[in-house]
Amino acid sequence: MSAITSTGVGSGLDIESLVTKLVASEGQAPTARLKTKGTKLQANLSALGQLKSALANFQASVQGLTNASVFQARTATSSNTTSFTVSATPSAAPTNLSITVNSLAQSAISRSVDFSSDTALVGAGTLAINLGASSFNIATDGTTTLAGVRDAINQATGNPGIQATIIKVDSGSQLVLSSNVLGAANTIGIVATDTDPLDGGDLTRFATTNLVSVQAAQDASISVAGQLATRSSNSISDVIPGVTLSLIKADPVGGNLMVALDKNPAQSKINDFITAYNALTSTMSALTSYNPQTKIAGPLLGDSTLRSVQNQISQALSNPMQGGVAGFSTLADIGITRSKDGVLGLDAIKFNNAITLDFTAVSTLFTSSNGLAANLDTVLTNSLSSTSSISTRVAGTNKAIGNLAKEQDKLNVKLAAIEARYRKQFNAMDSLMGKMQATGSYLNQQFFTVAKN
Numbered sequence: 001m002s003a004i005t006s007t008g009v010g011s012g013l014d015i016e017s018l019v020t021k022l023v024a025s026e027g028q029a030p031t032a033r034l035k036t037k038g039t040k041l042q043a044n045l046s047a048l049g050q051l052k053s054a055l056a057n058f059q060a061s062v063q064g065l066t067n068a069s070v071f072q073a074r075t076a077t078s079s080n081t082t083s084f085t086v087s088a089t090p091s092a093a094p095t096n097l098s099i100t101v102n103s104l105a106q107s108a109i110s111r112s113v114d115f116s117s118d119t120a121l122v123g124a125g126t127l128a129i130n131l132g133a134s135s136f137n138i139a140t141d142g143t144t145t146l147a148g149v150r151d152a153i154n155q156a157t158g159n160p161g162i163q164a165t166i167i168k169v170d171s172g173s174q175l176v177l178s179s180n181v182l183g184a185a186n187t188i189g190i191v192a193t194d195t196d197p198l199d200g201g202d203l204t205r206f207a208t209t210n211l212v213s214v215q216a217a218q219d220a221s222i223s224v225a226g227q228l229a230t231r232s233s234n235s236i237s238d239v240i241p242g243v244t245l246s247l248i249k250a251d252p253v254g255g256n257l258m259v260a261l262d263k264n265p266a267q268s269k270i271n272d273f274i275t276a277y278n279a280l281t282s283t284m285s286a287l288t289s290y291n292p293q294t295k296i297a298g299p300l301l302g303d304s305t306l307r308s309v310q311n312q313i314s315q316a317l318s319n320p321m322q323g324g325v326a327g328f329s330t331l332a333d334i335g336i337t338r339s340k341d342g343v344l345g346l347d348a349i350k351f352n353n354a355i356t357l358d359f360t361a362v363s364t365l366f367t368s369s370n371g372l373a374a375n376l377d378t379v380l381t382n383s384l385s386s387t388s389s390i391s392t393r394v395a396g397t398n399k400a401i402g403n404l405a406k407e408q409d410k411l412n413v414k415l416a417a418i419e420a421r422y423r424k425q426f427n428a429m430d431s432l433m434g435k436m437q438a439t440g441s442y443l444n445q446q447f448f449t450v451a452k453n
Helices: 015-063 146-155 264-287 304-318 348-357 359-367 372-384 389-452
Strands: 074-078 084-088 095-103 109-111 125-131 134-140 162-169 172-179 188-194 212-215 220-224 227-231 243-247 251-261 336-338 344-346
Touching: 015 264, 015 304, 015 372, 015 389, 084 251, 095 243, 134 146, 146 162, 146 172, 220 243, 243 251, 264 304, 264 344, 264 348, 304 372, 304 389, 348 359, 359 372, 372 389
Parallel strands: none
Antiparallel strands: 074 084, 074 251, 084 243, 095 220, 095 251, 109 172, 109 212, 125 134, 125 188, 162 172, 220 227, 336 344
8 A cells, every 4th residue: 555645734745745754764784684695594504405405315225225134135937827827035045946836835625415405404413513633513403404414514613624505405304514725634423412312413424534525635735846746725825935825726837936136126216325425416516516607606605414314425425335345345346336417326237236246245335334334324313313413403504594584574664763753853943943934924914014004
C-alpha cells in the first residue's frame, strides 16, 4: 500500500516525501550491510548443506562395501531345470558336478476297505494311528460312522500330519489317509482294537493289514558325481556344502550343477562407490572454485573444515591396507585409479583379473575391520556427527542468521523513531511558518489600511 502524502499547510512543502527520503537515507547503509551479510551467511549455509549431502551419499556407497556377502555372491545353474534346480549361498565353493535324480521323495497314501456309505457304523474301540515314529489315538463307540472317523483323525490334537478324506467309488465308500510328511520312514500304520464284537461293526477293518497302499512312503535318491545319496526331502541342502538342490522329477538323463563366483554385485557396488566419490569431488571443487575472469569465488574457497575432510578422505583412499594381501592392498592394485584432478575410474579388465585371481583378497581390502571401507566410514561418520566441525559451522551460521534478524528488528525500531522525530520537527516548522505567514498578512493589512486613510 502506497504511503499517504500531504503538503505542509504553512510551508507548502511535501513533508511526507521529505520524511520518507530522509529516513531511507538514514537506513540505506545499515540495511545494505545487513543484507550483504545475510546473503553471505545464506550462501555459506547452502554450501555446508551441499557438502553434508554429498558426504552422506558417499558414505552410503562406502557402507555398501562393508558387507562381505557382496564379494561372496555365487551363481548357481542347472543344465536340466526340468529335473532339478539349484541355489547357492556365499559359502559354496565353485564347482561343476553331474547330478541325476533317480527318484523323488514322496509321502504315504493308504485307503481302507469298502464301506456301504460314509454313514456306515464302524464299531466301538480305539484306533492307534502312527506316522513313522509319531502316533496318536482316537476312540469310537457304537454310533461312530465312517465320516466320524474321518473327522476325529483330522481334528486330533496329536495328529503329526495325516489327512483323512472319504472317496465314493463304484465299489463303495473308502477312507483315504494321506501324509504331508515325505520320506521312507514316514509310513502310515494303524493298530485297531475292537472292544465290542457284537455291535455290528468291525473296527479291525482299519488295521494296517487291511489297508491298501496307494502310494508308498519313499526317500529321494540322487547320484552326485556317480555317488548315491538318499534323503527324506526333495529339497536337499546337506549333500554339497552351501548348495541346495530342489528336485522336480526323476530323469535318468541327469544334468550338471554349476556354481561360480558372481562378480556382478561387487562390481555394481564398486561402481556406486566411484560414482558417489566423483560426485563428492565435483561438489567440493565447485564450493572451493575461483573464476579469475569474473572474480567470483566459491562460498567455501579456502575453508579449513572442507580442506580437512578432503585430506582425510584422500589419505584413506591412498594408504595401503595394513596386513592386506600382497598385490591386493590398494585400490590401484585392483584397477581403481585416481586421476590428477581427483576423479576415480575403473579398469574393468584389471578388476576382473583381480577378482578371478583372488576374490577373497579383494573382499578383504574393502570389508576387513581395518579395510578401506571401514576406514572411510569412520572418517565420514566423524565428519557428519553432531559434534563435527561441519555441524558446528551449520549451527553457528544459523545462529548468526538469527542474530541478523534481531539486528534488522532493532534497525526498524530505530528508523521508526527517526521518522517520528523528523515528522515532529517538520510539522513544528510548518506550524511556525503558518503563524509567521498569518502575522505577515495581518501586518500587511494594517499597513494597507493606514496608508489608505
